[in-house]
Amino acid sequence: MTSSFFAECAWLGGDTVTANVLITVDAGRITSVSAGADCPAGARRLAGLAMPGVANAHSHVFHRAIRGRGQQGVDSFWSWRDLMYSVAGTLNPDSLYELALATYAEMSLAGVTSVGEFFYVHHDPDGRPYANPNIMGETVARAAEDAGLRITLLDTLYLQGGVDGREVAGVQKRFSDGSWEQWAARVGQLKDTATFRSGAAIHSVRAVPRPALAPVADFARANGMPLHAHVSEQPAENQESLDVYGLTPTKLLHEAGVLGADMTAVHATHLTEADIAAYGSTGTNICMCCTTERDLADGVGPAGALLAAGAGLCVGSDAHMMIDLLEEGRAIELDHRLVTGRRGHVGVAQIAESLTSGGARSLGWDAGSIAPGKLADFTVIDLLSPRTAGAATGEMLPHVIFAATGADVRTVVRGGVVVVDEGRNLRVPNTGQALDAAIGKIMASL
Structure with a gap:
């Protein structure tokens, strides 16, 4: 028509x-x-x-439940993570759907037409697969469709509790498939539609051992999937990688063949000059999540240097401390002004591209212009x-x-x-009420 x-x-x-x-x-x-x-x-x-249409290239949809709850008495990224884990431990398909539907509706009100859901709550609270092993991912996909968004489900591999290879524990058991092969077998069952496509994600070098990095990248590319990974969000992550491997997280991924134009490094906040050059030479996308970096005191990523090197930029609302992609876009430039004392790192058109074509490219949609x-x-x-x-x-x-x-x-x-x-x-007309009800149920269950 x-x-x-x-x-x-x-x-x-x-x-x-x-x-x-x-x-x-x-x-x-x-x-x-x-x-x-x-x-x-x-x-x-x-x-x-x-x-x-604006693309939100990095979302953890269930984090919306703790907006405003970590602003007092939570003094670091790691203590904030404990709060986030407490919510992850309570989720079931019904509560996840209600929260995701309302959160995606909030995103649409902020102009988002497509979202990259970096998703790792795969199994039941004891780590056992559901009868339908993809029910949790399919639940967020259904919520996105019902709220009016396209979604790239960045199904996330998570196998260990730290760079040192310690076993997953507690709520992390929900995240792990046991091996990259079992993860790939489950993800291979997902079927793309006009508004849904499956993608792959390496949670981080903390959660994925070195021998699994290349196989995940190979699996994603063999199936035409976008590939994402958290990289260098925290200095502690960099130090642990150096202690165990003698390499920065970026260098580790680069040596494994993970970087490339179909790959997106999320955060990429604490980088060496060699890291920046690696992203530029491979045309890797960088997803900046500035409101999360601010909130968790993570730092300010080198956006201007990354662009100059040849990397692409996109944006994400990540932990949803706020969902305002226009703010995410301008913060790339404004936050950089604060730490450098000068203007002019990222131009207006480049910011607009990061919101639109950059995000569409990262998520694998033929959109963005x-x-x-x-x-x-x-x-x-x-x-x-x-x-x-x-x-x-x-x-x-x-x-x-x-x-x-x-x-x-x-x-x-x-x-x-x-x-x-x-x-x-038009699909979730009382979005605020829907959010309040969904969050209230989850928090009452803690």
Whole structure:
């Protein structure tokens, strides 16, 4: 079925914005884009600035339950992790679905059209596979579809409790398949759809032993899957890797053949010059999760140096201390200004690309630009909010990138179908109430 959208203003790439853009869509893909057009009868008018759909390249959906609960009395990443583990230990398919549905609806309200779910709560609380061994991953996939998102399920390998090879313990038993071969056999049962695709993830060099790194990368590439890994989020992780292997986590992954244009290193905060060069030479994607780095006092990653070396950038809301991808994007530049004392590390168009095409590339979706042949995913920003007023007569793209928030998202379209209209998710209309109810049930079970 053919439909059309008329964007009063649209970002089609580069540093400028184009007025009066007519976009035609058929079977969920863009068939034509015409600038300087008139709005025909029957076209859906997109009031504001239309951008390609925003991609959230790194999510741990169940972390949403502890937003605000680790701001007092939790003094480090490791103590925060204990709090997070307490929630992971309580989840079942029903409670996970309710929380994921509401959290993904919150994401859609912030303009997200696709999400990369870095997922490792695979089994029951004792580490035993469910009758359907993929029920937990399939649950978050169903929640994403029901909330109106595309999802790349980055099914995560987790085999050990530390770089030193200690066994998983406690809640970590839920995460482990026992071997990379058993993990691959389970993941191989997942089937892609128009809005779901399976991906692979190495949790970290802490959780995956060296001999399993190359096989996971080979499995992902043999099956055309995006590949992600947590890398160098904490200095302690780097030191443990150096102590055990004599290599940084990046060097360890590089030697195993993991890096590449189909791979995304999440965080990549504490890097050596050699690490940066390795990411650049391989065209690896870097997913920056700035609001999480701030909240956990992790540090500020070298975004400008990574870009200059040839790496790609995307963004994620990670632990969901907040879900505002516009903030994630501008924080790449703004946080770097704070630690360097100068401006101009990452340009406005590069930030916009990290939100859209960079994320789409990381997650394996043929999206991220408003162009013929691409998936018809759009995010529309209100230009008349108190934050964006004046953008229409000024430098529109910089104004939106550096001042708009997720609350300014007006309309979201996935595959040519409106998911968010006038700031309301049409599938989960009472998103705040749904979140409150889902979180309340989980926290009452602790």
